[in-house]
Each structure stands twice: as C-alpha cells, then as structure tokens.
Amino acid sequence: MYVSLVLSTILIFYVHGGFAVDCPKSSAQWCENANIAQACGVTEQCNKYVWKIRDDNDRVNLTVYYETLCPDCRQFISTQVWNAYQSILSILNISFVPYGNAHEVYQPETKLYQFYCQHGADECFGNLIHSCLIFIYRNTTQHLPFIYCTESTEGDVETVAVQCAEKTSIDYSKVSACVQSRLGNQLQHLNAVQTDSLQPQHQYVPWVTVNGVHTEDMEQQAEKDLVGLICKTYKGSNPPAKCQKYL
Incomplete structure (x- = not known):
C-alpha cells in the first residue's frame, strides 16, 4: 500500500539516462528534494524557506x-x-x-x-x-x-x-x-x-x-x-x- 501511494504521488521514470519527476499534488511534498522542487518550479522558495532553515538547525x-x-x-x-x-x-x-x-x-x-x-x-x-x-x-x-x-x-x-x-x-x-x-x-x-x-x-x-x-x-x-x-x-x-x- 505504501509503495502504491508513493508511486501515485511521485511518478518517476527513466528518461535519456536520468530520472524525471512529476510534481506531487500535495504542496507539503514539494520540498522533499531538489528534483521534486525543480519539477514543481519552487526551487528558490524551498531553498529560502525550507532547506536553509533546516540546514541551519542541523549545523x-x-x-x-x-x-x-x-x-x-x-x-x-x-x-x-x-x-x-x-x-x-x-x-x-x-x-x-x-x-x-x-x-x-x-x-x-x-x-x-x-x-x-x-x-x-x-x-x-x-x-x-x-x-x-x-x-x-x-x-x-x-x-x-x-x-x-x-x-x-x-x-x-x-x-x-x-x-x-x-x-x-x-x-x-x-x-x-x-x-x-x-x-x-x-x-x-x-x-x-x-x-x-x-x-x-x-x-x-x-x-x-x-x-x-x-x-x-x-x-x-x-x-x-x-x-x-x-x-x-x-x-x-x-x-x-x-x-x-x-x-
């Protein structure tokens, strides 16, 4: 069930030697990693409001x-x-x-x-x-x-x-x-x-x-x-x- 949920949320498929990622419907998942953020067009926002804060806390x-x-x-x-x-x-x-x-x-x-x-x-x-x-x-x-x-x-x-x-x-x-x-x-x-x-x-x-x-x-x-x-x-x-x- 978990695998099916993941696959239905994030469709990953092999394209020209790499992976392409579809943007999840749930915005809560948009900053899970750089590939998803790029697919959703929110890389800058994730870096500014999520990843930087997370990294600062993990220092x-x-x-x-x-x-x-x-x-x-x-x-x-x-x-x-x-x-x-x-x-x-x-x-x-x-x-x-x-x-x-x-x-x-x-x-x-x-x-x-x-x-x-x-x-x-x-x-x-x-x-x-x-x-x-x-x-x-x-x-x-x-x-x-x-x-x-x-x-x-x-x-x-x-x-x-x-x-x-x-x-x-x-x-x-x-x-x-x-x-x-x-x-x-x-x-x-x-x-x-x-x-x-x-x-x-x-x-x-x-x-x-x-x-x-x-x-x-x-x-x-x-x-x-x-x-x-x-x-x-x-x-x-x-x-x-x-x-x-x-x-």
Missing part, C-alpha cells in the same frame, strides 16, 4: 576551550579550526572559550576577579582580549580572523593584537576599553564558570566539544582532521563539497 556546534599562549591551542586554531572555517562554515557553528587551565580568585574589596594563567600574566591579558573581542564582534566571520591572526603570530600580546585588529577591520579601541572595564572582568569570569562546568572536566587544552559532547576519540579526530569529524557528524542536507569524500 554542527563546535566549542573550543583554549588559552591564548598555549602552543597546542595556537597550532590547533591556526590549522584545523581555520581550515574548517574556510571550507565548511556553512554547516558549522564555532564558539570560543578563552580561559583554559587558568584559575580565578574573587577579590571582595574590589568586587573583581583576579586571574592566574598557565603561561603567566601575558596569557591572562590575551584571554581577556579575546573575551572582549568575541563579545563585541559576535559574528564568527568578524572575530575568527582576528583570533586566527593572533594565534598564528608571535610577539608582544598587545602589539600583535593591534596589528591583527588592523588586518581584520577590528576597532581595537573598543576591545581595549572592554579589557580595562568591569565588563571584561565579568566576561572572563563567565568563561571560567563555563570551563569549570564541563562534564567531563577538561584535563588539557585545546579541549573541544561537538554538539556539547566530548570524548577522547573525538578530541583525537578533531586535532588530526577537524573537517572530517564535522562532516561525519553533520546530518543535514546539501553538505559542502569538502565533505563529499567523508560521506
């Missing part, structure tokens, strides 16, 4: 927990994350949490947090710069090029930040004002809370979660071939060309 959520002067973090961001950003951003949401192996101490007299970082005060400063940057420039296409630039450039933390801001059209004066404010201190505290709340707790950095999940196997895959991990995790339609070899 893979990658969160990178890191610290700015960690050599392994710098390597991971400047290679694996940057490659994923350039090639498969259409199926990927990337979030950065700059804190890593730092720890914080609340100072009741100032009502501020004091941060102590694995690679010293310069790293705490770098983490704070990144926290403010991500808050002010919330779109990935705005903040990731700056993060990539700073993580792939050696030198004094603020000098590099200013240079990278110029290269990536970031207003560093806004970032600097945030860094020196209570807002910046609170943003870094929120990163501390998010990092310390990880389950399982992070043991090293970089530490990644994919759709909120972390496993050792996932971490190893991410550090070896992040694009492959994301492509294999993605369950939506119309994967980018870069994913074809993983499907």
Whole structure:
C-alpha cells in the first residue's frame, strides 16, 4: 500500500539516462528534494524557506576551550579550526572559550576577579582580549580572523593584537576599553564558570566539544582532521563539497 501511494504521488521514470519527476499534488511534498522542487518550479522558495532553515538547525556546534599562549591551542586554531572555517562554515557553528587551565580568585574589596594563567600574566591579558573581542564582534566571520591572526603570530600580546585588529577591520579601541572595564572582568569570569562546568572536566587544552559532547576519540579526530569529524557528524542536507569524500 505504501509503495502504491508513493508511486501515485511521485511518478518517476527513466528518461535519456536520468530520472524525471512529476510534481506531487500535495504542496507539503514539494520540498522533499531538489528534483521534486525543480519539477514543481519552487526551487528558490524551498531553498529560502525550507532547506536553509533546516540546514541551519542541523549545523554542527563546535566549542573550543583554549588559552591564548598555549602552543597546542595556537597550532590547533591556526590549522584545523581555520581550515574548517574556510571550507565548511556553512554547516558549522564555532564558539570560543578563552580561559583554559587558568584559575580565578574573587577579590571582595574590589568586587573583581583576579586571574592566574598557565603561561603567566601575558596569557591572562590575551584571554581577556579575546573575551572582549568575541563579545563585541559576535559574528564568527568578524572575530575568527582576528583570533586566527593572533594565534598564528608571535610577539608582544598587545602589539600583535593591534596589528591583527588592523588586518581584520577590528576597532581595537573598543576591545581595549572592554579589557580595562568591569565588563571584561565579568566576561572572563563567565568563561571560567563555563570551563569549570564541563562534564567531563577538561584535563588539557585545546579541549573541544561537538554538539556539547566530548570524548577522547573525538578530541583525537578533531586535532588530526577537524573537517572530517564535522562532516561525519553533520546530518543535514546539501553538505559542502569538502565533505563529499567523508560521506
């Protein structure tokens, strides 16, 4: 009965080495796939109102927990994350949490947090710069090029930040004002809370979660071939060309 229903709704027949599709009577089926949409003359509408929304909902959520002067973090961001950003951003949401192996101490007299970082005060400063940057420039296409630039450039933390801001059209004066404010201190505290709340707790950095999940196997895959991990995790339609070899 099911087969008969399908055949009566969508008539598929072989024509000149390919398949031709008749448009179903029910509009609910017009966006089931690209061939049906084309037969019904609604490809543009399906792409705008159905497929794009569906793909956005199916995007893979990658969160990178890191610290700015960690050599392994710098390597991971400047290679694996940057490659994923350039090639498969259409199926990927990337979030950065700059804190890593730092720890914080609340100072009741100032009502501020004091941060102590694995690679010293310069790293705490770098983490704070990144926290403010991500808050002010919330779109990935705005903040990731700056993060990539700073993580792939050696030198004094603020000098590099200013240079990278110029290269990536970031207003560093806004970032600097945030860094020196209570807002910046609170943003870094929120990163501390998010990092310390990880389950399982992070043991090293970089530490990644994919759709909120972390496993050792996932971490190893991410550090070896992040694009492959994301492509294999993605369950939506119309994967980018870069994913074809993983499907």
